Amino acid sequence: MSFGLGDWISMIGQVMDRLPLTLALLFVSLFFAIVIGIIIAYIRLEKIPILHQLATIYLSFTRSTPLVVQLFLVYFGIPQLLLVFGIDINHWSRFVFVVITFSLHTGAYLSEVFRSSYLAVGKDQLEAAYSVGMTYLQALRRIMIPQAFRVALPNAGNHTIELLKDTALAFTIGMVDMMGQVLFIIGNNYGVGMFEIYVAIAIVYWVICIVIEAVISLIERSLMKKHASISH
Amino acid sequence: MANIDFRFALEQVPEILKGVPYTLLVTLVAMLVGLIIGTILAFFRVYRTPVLNQLAILFVSFFRGTPLIVQLFVFFYGLPRFIMYLNDLFGWNINPDFMSPLVIALIAYSINSASYLTEVVRSAILSVDKGQLEAAKSVGMTTVQAMRRIILPQAFVTALPNLGNQLIILLKASALAFTIGIMDVLGIARMIANDGYHFLETYLVAALIYWLLAIIFEMVFSKMEQRSNTFKGNVERKAKAAI
Numbered sequence: 001m002s003f004g005l006g007d008w009i010s011m012i013g014q015v016m017d018r019l020p021l022t023l024a025l026l027f028v029s030l031f032f033a034i035v036i037g038i039i040i041a042y043i044r045l046e047k048i049p050i051l052h053q054l055a056t057i058y059l060s061f062t063r064s065t066p067l068v069v070q071l072f073l074v075y076f077g078i079p080q081l082l083l084v085f086g087i088d089i090n091h092w093s094r095f096v097f098v099v100i101t102f103s104l105h106t107g108a109y110l111s112e113v114f115r116s117s118y119l120a121v122g123k124d125q126l127e128a129a130y131s132v133g134m135t136y137l138q139a140l141r142r143i144m145i146p147q148a149f150r151v152a153l154p155n156a157g158n159h160t161i162e163l164l165k166d167t168a169l170a171f172t173i174g175m176v177d178m179m180g181q182v183l184f185i186i187g188n189n190y191g192v193g194m195f196e197i198y199v200a201i202a203i204v205y206w207v208i209c210i211v212i213e214a215v216i217s218l219i220e221r222s223l224m225k226k227h228a229s230i231s232h
Numbered sequence: 233m234a235n236i237d238f239r240f241a242l243e244q245v246p247e248i249l250k251g252v253p254y255t256l257l258v259t260l261v262a263m264l265v266g267l268i269i270g271t272i273l274a275f276f277r278v279y280r281t282p283v284l285n286q287l288a289i290l291f292v293s294f295f296r297g298t299p300l301i302v303q304l305f306v307f308f309y310g311l312p313r314f315i316m317y318l319n320d321l322f323g324w325n326i327n328p329d330f331m332s333p334l335v336i337a338l339i340a341y342s343i344n345s346a347s348y349l350t351e352v353v354r355s356a357i358l359s360v361d362k363g364q365l366e367a368a369k370s371v372g373m374t375t376v377q378a379m380r381r382i383i384l385p386q387a388f389v390t391a392l393p394n395l396g397n398q399l400i401i402l403l404k405a406s407a408l409a410f411t412i413g414i415m416d417v418l419g420i421a422r423m424i425a426n427d428g429y430h431f432l433e434t435y436l437v438a439a440l441i442y443w444l445l446a447i448i449f450e451m452v453f454s455k456m457e458q459r460s461n462t463f464k465g466n467v468e469r470k471a472k473a474a475i
Contacts, residue, residue, distance in 0.1 A: 064400065064446030065439040066407030069418060073439060076431030084236060161297070168299035172411070179301070195309035202298040202306060209297035 012200045014185050018178045019204065025095070025167045025177065029102035030160060036107030041114035055111075062108035067101070068169050074101045075173045098170045106163045110156060117152035118144065150223050157216035161209055168205065178204065241433035244424055248437055251417035254334075255445070258406040258416065262341035263399050269342065270349030277354050288350065295347030300340075301408050307340040308333070308412045337409045345402055352398060356391035357383060389460045396453030400446050407442065417441050 129139035171179035368378035410419035
């Protein structure tokens, strides 16, 4: 089969038609995951009774069951559960279910990242901030979070890349993202194999992944500079 | 279907449990083969073997930078064609059908886990102090002997927590094998769920099975870590006693 460079480029173009959806999934889920991560990290750090135990079970569940099972549970299970109480959410868009699943999943991982980076900054920093008369919120905003952010960045970056790759699962519940687009490309082209299409998709994901990595290392380096200038 | 039937869920447990051997097979084979390939690649990286080092970097970057499910499909459609290509090239007569979905899944998962384990093994080898290698050489060991007797056992202890994590990640990843038709835990659960519209119950059972397996894996690894730590303690105590 002759499959020239031009064919590859046109196919990658067709796959990229669905890139905005993948990126929307990524950023919307990431936003909610960060919110969830902060809330869970706070609950675990402050050891709020009951909520703390619930958070621990939630973390254990999300981190030891496959994401695709969680996706099926949310997409098929929650509407079934709510129907028992007479609430019908079957008409909700798939996008909502996917975002719920991915936010809960990534949020669990991010909460551990946030928690450990907060602990890494250390209690003495907080005490020092108190000793110069800052309130807790001031200390958090001016002292703790800027330092914790630097510690959390590499891990948070890794989880962002994981999330990007996870978005490829959305097609299992029928979303037409890059993976879902495959059948349409097959329908439109003659002589294009599944193999070539999936290689093209892999290349697109790879490139996005490398871009995210580069952006994160850029931020890291700029933070490093600031850090060095303070300590010297 | 506005009710939740937990009796039904309970009745399906034995059926879904039949998928556990496939889930474990994919997980454990991928871990073992991945560890072997990963160790070889890690040595290329550590010793910066020209060409092979760059290829290893490219390999790791690709398999860690693309979704596993895409890789699964690439292998699923690519491997039979690769066999036919080899047949054409060398005049062989291999039947591409021997690439059953299970074989393809085992290959795909092994290669995917190899990319992650390369980095695990590499960082573990690098974590062992260079003085250890020099000490081994000073008593007359060759590099290979020193690696086998001194460096790798210590690197293994360092790598243990990461290996445990990787195993659990693989366990979870194995759930994707249903997309190419493997009847693992999720594959069977999905069939039952679609049959009777008992989505919530069946997927909950599947989730609990994965959860349980993950907890068992965690326990095994924490036992192994404890054991390796006691050995470490022994050595240190003996060393102190000798002084």
